[in-house]
Amino acid sequence: MNRTTEPALQLPDKITVPEPEVFELKNGVKVYCVNAGEQEILKLEIIFRAGEWYGDKIALATMVNKLMEAGTSAKTAYELSQAFDYYGAYIETECTADVASVKLFTLTRFAKETFSLLMEMLTDAVFPEEEMELFATQNIQQLRINRKKVEYLARVKFNHLLFPSGHPYGRIADEESYRQHSQNDLKKWYTEKYSPQNCLAILSGKTDDNTLQYLNDTLGEWKSKVQHQPVELNYPSEFIPQKSFIPVEGAVQSAIRIGCRIPNKLHPDFASLTVLNTVLGGYFGSRLMSNLREDKGYTYGIGSATVSMVHSGYFFVTTQVAATVKEDALIQIYKEIQILREQEIGEDELQLVKNYMIGTLQRSMDGPMAISDRIKSTLIYGLKMKYYENYLHVIKNISPEQLIHLAKTYFHTERMVEVVAG
Amino acid sequence: MLKFEKHTLKNGLTVIVNYDSSTPLVAMNILYKVGARNEDENKTGFAHLFEHLMFGGSVNIPSYDEPLQRAGGENNAFTNNDFTNYYLTLPAQNIETAFWLESDRMLSLAFSEKSLDVQRHVVVEEFKQRYLNQPYGDVWLNLRPLAYKVHPYRWATIGKEISHIEQATMNDVKDFFATWYRPDNAILTLSGNIQPETAFTLSEKWFGEIVSRPLKNKIIPQEPPQTEKRILGLQRDVPANTIYKAFHACSRFDDDFHATELLADVLTGSKSARLYYKLVKQDKIFNALSTYFTGDLDKGLFIIDGRLEEKISFQTAEKALDAELAKITSELISEKELTIVQQKTESALVFSEMNIANRALNLAYFEMIGGAELINKQIESYRSVTREKNSQCCKKYFQTGE
Structure with missing residues (x-):
């Protein structure tokens, strides 16, 4: 048998991008529904425009999001937790700079009971002082x-330099941040932001005949106490390229973060930049991994990413290297970025990256709950799932000339933020 | 209920397939029955270092990752005390690439000096990143040798010390491969859009000719009962004091296994769990508190891991812990507590079945511990745990004097 030749390959021309069914509940809340999968389980995620972006107080958005679980007027935190536990259900809260959400994971057969409990959290949380103090400590x-x-120190400093002057994407919490908010601050935020006019819902998993009815009887019955006021805020879109070193006594490794701002996924270049980034540091065989790990053994891992947020985007390289080699590690990282600007990516390498990315896209949509995450990451931009068809088109058709042009436009090695900790 | 078919090749390789036509993908998992517990005490960290070398090219294929990525695939691996596991996911139409790659590295590695040299450095950096350059990172490096005096669980998967990794030679590598990486010491599982017949045919084609080498399994020394309390105080520059209390518990094959897993949930599985509620919320002794069972093949540890509130002393904290453990040992837990942890475990199991890579891993794991069909008996096993069983486990583990 010939073991030296690889078996013939075939890549999908088309990826099935499932469009969710959209329902409107009695009160106008839109529900995006992915009814699929073999297991009798559901995930219900309710998303609010209630991230740090919408206020100027550090950590307030997160506190409200987390402490909704800390009891209602009818149930203590203990009783609420036990009530979900009793049905084997899980609650996960998540607060990014843009959106805050509450996710419920439940067996389909307990949808009715667990939807009611979830609504209790969303409409009747009381934020007890004692729970606020526990959260703070x-x-x-x-x-x-x-x-x-070192990784944490480099990360928060990097974000701060990239998003300066009180920008919500670059704020750094300190100990004071968790004790400066009153119960009234929390209640005010909760009432203003967590309202039916300010949310959308994604339901995924195996629904049955009654699931949507239960949702209408709970989420659909929610009436707003206050009129929702959309907030428009403006923060500086510029950053000052600079280098920062944070000494850490006794550190055996240094954390490195280098990057710059780029447009977010609303801009046509974002998808193309993601291809460019993959070549550089977006997969195991990337240039950064091959150079700093597989050739030099400087690090356990190095990677780079393009990040899209609702109001901006950024690109960054991250690694932790032996403290003794940090200078050369920096040289190598800049060298790899520079090469993207100067030399066209070879056909073989680009084809490999394209194939890998197509596979990754396919994996990212495998199963109803994975699809629900994709829906969320388009909906909050006002995009549709069609975004992914375009994304696939970009991956398949982008040329080495276009990529070198992109690198010259966005990746200026002398205009980066660089942070080294340790 | 997870459906699957099983077939064993003449060379001893077990192949298990779970067919699911709803996905365009296939996950492949290969589990080798070798982990840190099979290592020589003077060459620890070897199973894990070896896992890294498995990506350094095989006898006929210079690069493992490149062709897989070209096929739209993705892969990774992990090593623990008991086994080493490799897994990959790729579009179903390219599954043959996975057979080609995995069979070639089971046949033989390239054994490149450059790869060994680089991976020694990479693993040393992994050691630093995970165990040295993090607050509390070295706890397990110290806890293991305190709890185990004889059994190889006394060292961590990464190895006892960095020098063991630095001193690994090519001869060690070849010897390790010859001893453990054999078809009859491996389990191959697939989950996703592949028919069992196709998978069996491809398995015969690619793995069928790999010859099994003679087995020379060493006997693993078992840990004798511990008769006195062992205490180790570590002074580190960390923001908060912590206690780690480890109790010798049962093996994966013991009747008490499922009850022990549930016990960890009863104590700290959620915000309403009794130990968490009492010691974190009510009495404010701990700022963070968790309990878990290592669940290893041989006798594992039941761990309580707590970060103290600022002004609380170690004496106060330990006394409060002991009082709660005495309580759960002497009184039965409530029906409601038991129902809750059983219900939560059941739904966690159902959720974990969604993902094809999880399914492939679980099938391989259960085949290793006695038969893939056990995967469908888990819920029943957790359901049949009684309050009395829970109490018996507490008596065995927490009784003072141990």
Whole structure:
């Protein structure tokens, strides 16, 4: 048998991008529904425009999001947690700079009971002082631990330099951040932001005949207490390229973060930049991994990414290297970025990256809950799932000439933010 | 209920397939029954270092990753105390690429000096990143040798010390491969859009000719009962004091296994779990508190891991912990507590079945511990745990004097 020749390959021309069914509940809340999968389970995610972006107080958005679980007027935190537990259901809250959400994971057969509990959290949370204090002490201790980690130090400093002047994407929480908000601050945010006019819902998994009815009887019955006021805020779109070094005594590794701002996925270049980034540091065989890990053994891992947020985007390289080689690591990273600007990517390498990205796109849509994440990451931009068809088109057709042009436009090695910690 | 078909090749390789036509993908998983517990005490960290070398090219294929990525695939691997696991996912139409790659590295590696040299450095950096350059990172490096005096669980998967990794030679690598990477010491599983017949045919084609080498399994020394409390105090520059309490618990094959897993949930599985509620929320002794069972093949540890509130002393914290453990040992837990942890475990199991890579891994794991069909008996096993069983486990583990 010939083991030296690889078996013939075939890549999908088309990827099935499932369009969710859209329902409007009695109160006008839109529900995007992916009814698929073999297992009798559901995920219901309710998303609010209630991230840090919409206010000027550090950590307030996160506190409200997390402390909705801390009890209602009818149930203590203990009772609420036990009530979900009793049905084997899980609640996950998540607060990014843009959106805050509450996710419920439940067996389909307990949809009715768990939807009601979820609504109780969304409409009747009371934010007890004692729970606020517990949240503060836990977060302060965690913050002290994080500050001992070079990766954390580099990350928050990097974000701060890239998004300066109080920009919500670059704020750094300190110990004070968790104790400066009153119960009234929390309640005010909760009432204003967590309202039916300010949310959308994604339901995924195996629904049955009654699931949507249950949702209409709970989420659909929600009436707003206050008129929702859309907030428009403006923050500087510029950053100052600079280098920053954070000394850490006794560190055996240094964390490195280098990057710059780029447009977000609303801009046609974002998809193309993602292809360029993959070549550089977006997969195991990337140039950064091949150079700094597989050739030099400087690090356990190095990667780069393009990040899209609702109001901006950025590109960054991240790694932790042996403290003794950090200077050369920096040289190598800049060298790899520079090469993208100067030399066209070879056909074989580009084809490999394209194939890998097509496979990744396909994996990212495997199963109803994965699809629901894709829906979320388009909906919050006002985009449709068609975005992914375009994304696939870009991956398949982008040329080495276009990529070198992109690198010259966006990746200027002398106009980066660089942070080294340790 | 997970459906699957099983077939064993003449060379001893077990192949298991779960067919699912709803996905365009296939996940392949290869589990080798070798982990850190099979290592020589003077050459620890070897199973894990070897896992890295498995990506350094095989006898006929210079690069493992490149062709897989070209086929739209993605892969990774992990090593623990008991086994080493490799997994990949790719578009179903390219599954033959996975057979080609995995069979070639089971046949033989390239054994390149450059790869060994680089991966030694990479693993040393991994050691630093995970265990040295993090607050509390070295806890397990110290806890293991305190809890185990004889059994190889006394060292961590990454190795006892960096020098063991630095001193690994090519001869060690070849010897390790010859001893453990054999078809009869491996389990191949697939989940996704591939018919069992196709998978069996491809398995015969690519893996069928790999010869099994004679087995020379060493006997693993078992840990004798511990008769006195062992305490180790570590002074580190960390923001908060922590206690790690480890109790010798049962093996994966023990009757008590499922009850022990549930016990960890009863204590700290959620915000309403009794230990968490009492010691974190009510009494404010701990700022963070969790309990878990290592669940290893041989006798594992039941761990309580707590970060103390600022002004609380170690004495106060340990006393409070002991009082709660004494309580759960002497009184039965409530019906409601038991129902809750059983219900949560059941839904966690159903959720974990969604993902094809998980399914492939779980099938391989259960085949290793006695038969893939056990995968469908899990819910029943957790359901049949009683309050009395829970109490018996507590008595065995927490009784003072141990």
